[in-house]
Amino acid sequence: MLYAILCYHDEDTVGSWTAEHDAAVIGKLSVVQKKLADQRRLGPVARLLPTTSATTLRKDDPPLVIDGPFAETKEQLLGFYVVDCENLDGALDVARDLGRANPGGAYEIRPVGSLTHGSLPT
Amino acid sequence: MTDVAWIDTALTSARPQALGALLRYFRNLDTAEEAFQNACLRALKTWPQNGPPRDPAAWLIMVGRNVAIDDIRRRNKQEALPDEEAISDTEDAESEIAERLDGSHYRDDILRLLFICCHRDLPATQQIAVALRIVSGLSVRQIARAFLVSEAAMEQRITRAKARIAEAGVAFETPGAVERSERLSAVAAMIYLIFNEGYSASGDTAEIRAPLCEEAIRLARLLLRLFQTEPEIMGLTALLLLQHARAPARFDSDGAFVLLDDQDRGLWNQNMIAEGLALIDKAMRHRRSGPYQVQAAIAALHARAGRPEDTDWVQIDLLYGALEVMQPSPVVTLNRAVAVSKVKGPEAALAMIEPMAPRLSNYFHFFGAKGAFLMQLGRNDEARVAFDRAIALANTTAEAAHIRMHLDRLIRDSAPQTSRKAST
Numbered sequence: 071m072l073y074a075i076l077c078y079h080d081e082d083t084v085g086s087w088t089a090e091h092d093a094a095v096i097g098k099l100s101v102v103q104k105k106l107a108d109q110r111r112l113g114p115v116a117r118l119l120p121t122t123s124a125t126t127l128r129k130d131d132p133p134l135v136i137d138g139p140f141a142e143t144k145e146q147l148l149g150f151y152v153v154d155c156e157n158l159d160g161a162l163d164v165a166r167d168l169g170r171a172n173p174g175g176a177y178e179i180r181p182v183g184s185l186t187h188g189s190l191p192t
Numbered sequence: 193m194t195d196v197a198w199i200d201t202a203l204t205s206a207r208p209q210a211l212g213a214l215l216r217y218f219r220n221l222d223t224a225e226e227a228f229q230n231a232c233l234r235a236l237k238t239w240p241q242n243g244p245p246r247d248p249a250a251w252l253i254m255v256g257r258n259v260a261i262d263d264i265r266r267r268n269k270q271e272a273l274p275d276e277e278a279i280s281d282t283e284d285a286e287s288e289i290a291e292r293l294d295g296s297h298y299r300d301d302i303l304r305l306l307f308i309c310c311h312r313d314l315p316a317t318q319q320i321a322v323a324l325r326i327v328s329g330l331s332v333r334q335i336a337r338a339f340l341v342s343e344a345a346m347e348q349r350i351t352r353a354k355a356r357i358a359e360a361g362v363a364f365e366t367p368g369a370v371e372r373s374e375r376l377s378a379v380a381a382m383i384y385l386i387f388n389e390g391y392s393a394s395g396d397t398a399e400i401r402a403p404l405c406e407e408a409i410r411l412a413r414l415l416l417r418l419f420q421t422e423p424e425i426m427g428l429t430a431l432l433l434l435q436h437a438r439a440p441a442r443f444d445s446d447g448a449f450v451l452l453d454d455q456d457r458g459l460w461n462q463n464m465i466a467e468g469l470a471l472i473d474k475a476m477r478h479r480r481s482g483p484y485q486v487q488a489a490i491a492a493l494h495a496r497a498g499r500p501e502d503t504d505w506v507q508i509d510l511l512y513g514a515l516e517v518m519q520p521s522p523v524v525t526l527n528r529a530v531a532v533s534k535v536k537g538p539e540a541a542l543a544m545i546e547p548m549a550p551r552l553s554n555y556f557h558f559f560g561a562k563g564a565f566l567m568q569l570g571r572n573d574e575a576r577v578a579f580d581r582a583i584a585l586a587n588t589t590a591e592a593a594h595i596r597m598h599l600d601r602l603i604r605d606s607a608p609q610t611s612r613k614a615s616t
Contacts, residue, residue: 137420138421
């Protein structure tokens with residue numbers, strides 16, 4: 071069974087880390103990640119850019135683009151995509167296509183800061 | 193988990209929100225600051241035992257307010273303060289207050305806190321100092337260090353600025369749309385001032401002053417989280433990130449300034465660039481351009497160029513043209529002339545800045561740019577005259593050093609050039 075582990079933390083707190091502290095945390099995490107990667111158990115790992123860089127597409131008819139992260143609490147996180155796009159407009163186009171196939175709810179579009187591909191056997 | 197470092201970070205990040213709310217309650221900056229201070233002391237005592245509260249800002253507001261009210265009561269009645277237990281049952285009240293203080297309230301609280309620091313009567317340096325003290329919570333010693341002045345001098349500067357702020361009085365009612373947008377642009381300008389104070393450092397002080405840039409970025413992000421749909425705040429945040437991303441490459445190991453074209457682009461911070469590019473991309477979709485967005489777009493074009501020769505100077509020229517219309521200033525025209533020199537050659541650039549000569553006869557940057565264009569044209573004697581004038585007009589040692597570097601290059605380059613000329 072594959073499991074997704076979703077990372078939540080207070081953005082203010084993480085944002086006030088010094089570069090050294092940030093690097094130290096990433097260093098400690100990479101030790102854990104390497105162990106999993108060596109066992110070919112690690113899938114993609116993404117660090118997302120801050121929520122200030124997020125845009126939300128409400129899958130209404132017509133779809134509505136809103137600045138900022140997804141803020142409602144009555145809907146739950148059910149899945150995610152990682153897509154390569156030229157820019158935000160490109161990402162919104164993809165999200166609109168997906169939204170036409172599956173209306174209702176919303177997509178939060180967040181640029182990925184760094185991505186490692188992991189080691190899962192294909 | 194609940195070590196002192198964690199608490200410290202939590203207190204710092206909760207500060208603007210908590211202090212802003214306390215200022216709204218007490219309508220007096222000194223009382224609010226004292227209340228916040230007392231709440232922090234209590235946090236340091238109780239958080240390690242009880243664990244961190246769910247919402248640190250709400251906890252601090254609640255405790256700060258209770259302590260201050262008790263203080264006021266005690267002073268009025270001249271009687272003993274009740275036991276700490278009597279006021280520290282914050283566990284139940286916390287969720288209630290967190291719900292009552294909804295996002296929009298916080299937004300105006302924090303904006304007000306930032307806005308009181310950019311009072312028109314305060315000179316720029318005082319605005320910055322007082323904002324770093326009040327909003328960011330840096331110690332006077334830290335601020336003095338960043339400003340390269342003595343602690344006593346900084347203490348005096350901040351005290352004076354705070355007295356000015358107290359005299360001026362602040363509007364505490366919820367601002368209307370126009371007022372809010374005026375406050376927002378004043379605050380944005382102040383954040384940019386903080387950034388520039390750090391960014392204009394010379395090589396030997398860059399490291400000491402870098403925290404100013406980092407603090408400005410933190411404040412810009414904070415502002416953007418409160419005003420998520422404002423393209424100019426996206427632009428400001430992007431601009432700061434894209435400029436600061438170059439910090440590791442701006443000075444060589446001797447502390448000498450490295451020109452953009454000569455910087456090791458491998459040293460640029462790619463995370464900051466990615467965030468800056470994402471933000472400017474997001475801002476542009478609004479089709480409501482403004483000076484911060486245009487400047488960020490220019491910085492983005494530099495950031496996107498893997499090598500100096502890949503820079504899209506045509507686009508940069510157009511963007512400076514747009515900036516000239518929005519915010520006419522000699523600096524903008526001089527910067528545009530640099531782009532023009534890349535697109536159409538130094539002759540065109542020189543022709544562009546010549547008409548400004550009578551107005552800018554005492555302006556450092558004018559002679560710096562003029563000298564650079566003349567040098568590119570091989571008119572070295574005239575270039576030397578312009579550079580000499582620039583050095584005489586330099587405002588900082590960093591500026592003078594920058595021009596001296598050009599002069600050195602002129603001397604270095606002109607020697608082999610003349611010999612080459614002689615041989616042909």
